[in-house]
Amino acid sequence: MEETARLRGVDCLKGIAIVGVVFTHLVILSGVNREGGDQMPLFLQILYLGLMSFFIITGYFFKPGRGFVRNIKSRAALLVALLICAIALPVILFIWATLFGQSPGLEGLLEGLMQSFSFQGSFEDISYVLNSPLACGAIGYYYLWAMLIGYVVFFALADKIYGDWRKEVATMGALLVIQCLYIEFIHLRLPFSAQLVPISTAFMFLGMMLSERRVLQRIEELRYSKVKNWIPFLICLVAGVVLAFLFNPDVSFDKCLFGAYGGYSVFPYFVEASLFFIVFLYIMTLISRIPILSVPFLEMGRHTLGTILLHAFVAKMLVMPFYTFDGGLLPTMPLWAKITVALITLVLCYTICTYGPCILSRMRNTNEA
DSSP states (O other): HHHHHTTTHHHHHHHHHHHHHHHIIIIIIOOOOGGGHHHHHSSHHHHGGGGGHHHHHHTTTTTTTTTTHHHHHHTTTHHHHHHHHHHHHHHHHHHHHHHTOOOHHHHHHHHHHHHHTTTTTSSBBBOOOOOTTGGGGGHHHHHHHHHHHHHHHHHHHHHHHTHHHHHHHHHHHHHHHHHHHHHHHHHOOOOGGGGHEEEEEEEEHHHHHHHTHHHHHHHHOOOOSSGGGHHEEEEEEHHHHHHHEEEHOOGGGGBBBTTGGGGGGGHHHHHHHHHHHHHHHHHHHHHSHHEEEHHHHHHHTTTHHHHHHHHHHHHHHHHHHOOOOSSSSOOOHHHHHHHHHHHHHHHHHHHHHHHHHHHHHHHHHHOOH
């Protein structure tokens, strides 16, 4: 069996995770005060932990021996895409808002650009709240900036500790301690969301450890009809639910809110996310074997980056002609309207990511001819 075939469950997991991101932003958290995220239903907090899957998967596919520079260059496409969107999308959204009489002014445009680069609120308290309609158009960018800076730390250390589980565990422990101390004693937003780098990088190292032991491939190869093969799933599920019940993980990763115990919540949060990563992977690997269920998630899993970059922008463009924005990601809307916007947004993001590059390539070839 080919490697790509064995890892269909990973693509499915990425797909369900990005669908979850869109619905979380546009339906669940839109208009909600996330300071009370620990009071939201526990299953929603657990689903939110799936956001950490992208960091773990990134570390899982690390290839040792390539060197720091080569590894960094392999992530250049993410930086280019992020820079283009960070500059262009707030400007387009500003023009669109102006056309419908909702111009936030040049100050609002500046706020939107600053948020695209995760500058807005820099050196303010981590709980800093974004109010500009344009700024919230870049709601997922903090995650990508944290990932990019995390790459630098990860690739600088990965080759040095690869294959030595003691060094790997020590490195993850040190990163979590740094994250804990930062939250407890500094507690400030940093440019490019650098305050999230320690825990983000720790998840990458966890993915690398899982890769060394071929955990994802083993889950893909399981015969699910055998009861004993479900034992790791049940252990992770029970342990994860118990931990999440005792130490609510919250739903504000961007604000470094990992639970009710300040910086110390980093440790149970990391364990909970790790356990539920295995749980989610079991479920999505099983789903990946059912074509009628897996195809939508497999397709969305191929466009996670584009969807993160575009979804808030697309949703705002859709809603702007019909509602007046007063800040936040979406204005006050009925639940059915939010769900409709989320579904249309997913379809449009998929269409843009699938056919956009082909259209641009044809246009370029036509101009050259």
